[in-house]
Amino acid sequence: MSNALAIEPVSPHLLRSLREHVHERLRRAIVAGTFREGERLNERQLADMLGVSTTPVKDAIRMLESEGLVRTEARRGVFVEFSARQALEMALGRAALESVMTHIAANRISQAEIAEMSRLIDEMAHATEHGDLEDLVNLNEAYHGMIHRISGCGYLERRLDGQRMYDHAQRIALLGEPSERARGFEEHRGIFEALRAHEPARAEQRMRSHIVRSAKSHVRQVFGADAEGLDYDE
Template structure:
């Protein structure tokens, strides 16, 4: 087998400038760095990002299709991301992932159980050491593993549109030690329900975990603007 004479290009570098600009603006909006209703100036954004206005315009078109900005004729582009919208996204994710956890509990194999146990052990280690980057990656791998076990490819595709929100939420929440610990405990409880092959309990724990963390993120990002928003299970 031929040995490579040059190192492979990192996957991140294969992405276009437009994709990078889109991701950065999208993540900034979801993280609350722009207020709901705030007008976006394309030239200022281009200067902040160190790019021309062309990729910024392209990114704004994508953000509009995702429902994160709106364009008003002769007025400009405005952020469209409120506390209520963020909570609705969390509720939508909770509905889908709780069903997938229910199905995964019925389909769990011994190999799946071992794979989840390894992830839980690694998550505990990352939680204890406060390794934010590793913890977020493991968190996402854990949820993806449950999606895979469920075999619900249709439901997984429905989640694709808000993965950027989920990622931004995890980064924000896991920067806090109390939230890291609580999140790990909830993931461990979900794992125990899956190991017990208890679909109703796995569904309940997954829904409660996502709703609670979603509400925590809304309070963190929107502060007083989140007051009055609630969801009772």
Template sequence: MSTAARARLDPVDPSLLRGLRDHVHEALRRAIVSGEIPSGAALNERQLAEELGVSTTPIKEALRRLENEGLAVTEPRRGTRVTFDARQAEEMALARAALEGMIARLAAQRVDDAALAAIQATVEQMRAATAEGDVPRLIALNEQFHDAIHDASGCRYLHRLIEGQRVYDHTARSIILGDAEERGRAFAEHAAIFEALARRDPDAAETAMRDHVVRSGRHHVKAAFDRRKEQAS
């Protein structure tokens, strides 16, 4: 009895595979940055694959990416473990504050009217998203606001330095902006940064930006790590 012929299957779209890998990586990164997976915790490939309902292949890639981002480390015969902790989170916030502050200073000196108008439009969108409690929209607008200031500054070198923290910043913002009071404080701080830029005041722009990033970083540390201490006690 012959086997019935069937049509040849088309290859799976690689974009679908990339989507799964990105989803697994984002899920693990968010769990680490939020403090749900604490510093020192082992990241077992088979256990994670079972929990996420995937094969170990995207898990292996996610662990490599986490290590490249400085959130985990792999040691011979000991496997992979989380290294991200409150101290590292605070150090990253302080480093970002220094870079963002200098970028804001230079932006205040170099910004033109067209760039100011674009930043103001973003601030007004942030005002509406804050009032509506639209967290995903606020995260996107936050990144748009900072990117616009980077562009206005013309600081390509400083922008490249800060790009390495983008993955951390995106996840941290999703945690920070989930709090209604924090959304209000963050908007007021962004508005103050814009006002300093509009006045072409380098000192005020640098101070407003630096203070905003430092305070937001401390809020993230408190939300992610103090909560875990409370749960453990």
């Protein structure tokens, strides 16, 4: 086939099913605090809001229930399960796993990977300065993904898969705030400095502190007064 007749591939997001799109929208709304803990979700109203039939909404709710974000009560309906305590507990789980991965990555990181991560830090600095939210979120996820890859801890990374939706929603919310963007970048740079120096204990501690500190900020941002009294040591 001639190059002139080549066709661009279909964008991956267009290949996703309607159910997946509805699931993502509802999941993001719950994690962002649009629907509060204990609130009843009306399938017909959700379908009208989203401009779809109730079928993909029902499918999405089943998926949300498997993720622990909603619960279904016989003859009563569907209720939001996500709370400030659950959000913080999820972050503590992530901090435990990812800090260990960072410890291992500090022992394994090569000079080529240090150079690659240094370039990523430069891109993050530029995006932080210019406030490009989409770039910041993508670079943030690339940064953490690179540490996962360097650690080689496939098993631990799979354990993190179940809460990626929360991590993504948290990043969108937090990185929209200029002060959080700046603080988050400095923490990422500090973690990188420990990785580059092959200091596993310092890298582990900095990653844990970064994740827990960010989670506390997000919980206060989303849940407000409901987050009072929830305090875990870093």
